[in-house]
Amino acid sequence: MTGKLYGVGVxxxxxxxxxxxxxxxxxxxxxxxxxxxxxxRSVARRIAEPYLRPGQVEEQLVYPVxxxxxxxxxxxxxxxxEECARRLAVHLDAGRVVVVLAAGDPFFYGSYMHLHKRxxxxxxxxxxxxxxxxxxxxxxxxxxxVERDEVLTVLPGTLPPDVLAEHLAGGDPVAVMKLxxxxxxxxxxxxxxxxxxxxxxxxxxxxxxxRTAPLSEVDAGDVPYFSLALLPSKARRRRESVGEVVVVxxxxxxxxxxTPEARRALTEADDLVGYVTYLDRVNAGPRQxxxxxxxxxxxxxxxFALDLARRGRRVAVxxxxxxxxxxxxxxxxxxxxxxxxxxxxxxxxxxLTAAHAVASRVGAPLGHDYCVVSLSDRLKPWGVIEERLExxxxxxxxxxxxNPASKSRRWQVESARDVLLRHRSPGxxxxxxxDVGGPEEHVRVVRLADLDPAAVDMRCLLLVGSSQTRxxxxxxxxxxxxxxx
Numbered sequence: 001m002t003g004k005l006y007g008v009g010v011x012x013x014x015x016x017x018x019x020x021x022x023x024x025x026x027x028x029x030x031x032x033x034x035x036x037x038x039x040x041r042s043v044a045r046r047i048a049e050p051y052l053r054p055g056q057v058e059e060q061l062v063y064p065v066x067x068x069x070x071x072x073x074x075x076x077x078x079x080x081x082e083e084c085a086r087r088l089a090v091h092l093d094a095g096r097v098v099v100v101l102a103a104g105d106p107f108f109y110g111s112y113m114h115l116h117k118r119x120x121x122x123x124x125x126x127x128x129x130x131x132x133x134x135x136x137x138x139x140x141x142x143x144x145x146v147e148r149d150e151v152l153t154v155l156p157g158t159l160p161p162d163v164l165a166e167h168l169a170g171g172d173p174v175a176v177m178k179l180x181x182x183x184x185x186x187x188x189x190x191x192x193x194x195x196x197x198x199x200x201x202x203x204x205x206x207x208x209x210x211r212t213a214p215l216s217e218v219d220a221g222d223v224p225y226f227s228l229a230l231l232p233s234k235a236r237r238r239r240e241s242v243g244e245v246v247v248v249x250x251x252x253x254x255x256x257x258x259t260p261e262a263r264r265a266l267t268e269a270d271d272l273v274g275y276v277t278y279l280d281r282v283n284a285g286p287r288q289x290x291x292x293x294x295x296x297x298x299x300x301x302x303x304f305a306l307d308l309a310r311r312g313r314r315v316a317v318x319x320x321x322x323x324x325x326x327x328x329x330x331x332x333x334x335x336x337x338x339x340x341x342x343x344x345x346x347x348x349x350x351x352l353t354a355a356h357a358v359a360s361r362v363g364a365p366l367g368h369d370y371c372v373v374s375l376s377d378r379l380k381p382w383g384v385i386e387e388r389l390e391x392x393x394x395x396x397x398x399x400x401x402x403n404p405a406s407k408s409r410r411w412q413v414e415s416a417r418d419v420l421l422r423h424r425s426p427g428x429x430x431x432x433x434x435d436v437g438g439p440e441e442h443v444r445v446v447r448l449a450d451l452d453p454a455a456v457d458m459r460c461l462l463l464v465g466s467s468q469t470r471x472x473x474x475x476x477x478x479x480x481x482x483x484x485x
Contacts (some may be wrong), residue, residue: 003094009104010026010102010103018047030056031057032045104133106130107129153167156176157182162192164176164185171287175231187220191260192263247317248265271288271305271313273291274319276292281318322352355372365465368398393420403458426449429465430451431463432445465479
């Protein structure tokens, strides 16, 4: 008769956290198996030591390699587990009870699972769960791990930083395992996701060498493998917090131009409010409510967001670029000035503007004084726009022109060009930037006299140079810091 195989979780480190069943099986086993690195020390055996008895056979499985010192780690580790399985099969064929110790839980990043896959179809096998390091980590920092409708995500620190940041961006609780050498990239991912300040570092939880600290304060050189990053539940903090509206600038395009501060505000929000096109650029978490609307209802959108905040919700109102430049910050603050919203806090978080993004693609056309004008006559008369263009042209300012055209209006570009040509030379460089930072990015430079309204639409931004702006043979456009006079 063959023996029986047990995969026994011994918990995170404190021998008193070994379950009653695990302690009994360890003491009754004929053979006790444990893994170790080449230095010979085994965390699992140390935890289980109070439950061992004299006369038991001990099988030490020493890892032959680590990922740092092998060009074929997977091949060598597979061969190692095949040999380990053969060693244990000898005991099982002899009718012995074999207990394989696993720190934490056997099926939670545990080494036992590799033996289970090779032996469980041939021998009777049973897995005894153990307390995981994630549960222990939450316990030692004294914070609920996951609550109500939150979603817990467990990540290995070995993932690339951009993949980690993508998972972290959801805002719900997260545990990141396998730190050690991966700590710098985990920290970088937390920074990129705007969540570094909420992360806890837990090392060797529930042992005599336990250490906890805000992760931002931890030196990467002191981080062992048996440590984790923990971002615990925020449900209680959300209930205790006062509702507010945060107007967030997304920048002109993808996530590479989203600031950590803005990313954090987005992940912490209960509700995301904005123009549907801009909300499509935000990865909403499973607990977040998304409220999309048309781009012509700014005041209504602002009132809706403020009403949510008045009822205790944390609301992020999203804008492309910077929210204070022809965007939602002004609309929100205008409505917030009404008496009914007097007690609702409003914050504005800056973003990279489209003007600066376009300028960066050609050099430094905004290197001296400049002004910003919108050609849209939806909220102001064209006569006012024309007067401002005339004044800026007379003052020899570089112009950043937003909203130059739309499907229903093209004539403004031609009219603006004619106004400017009364004060600027025909050769003045004009930068036309379209969808800068996006998948359809296109930037080109033309002479002011050659500016074709048919080549400009609502997704474009124009930068019109001053008399001092230079367009070099290499294609760079810049306006010198010094002005003659």
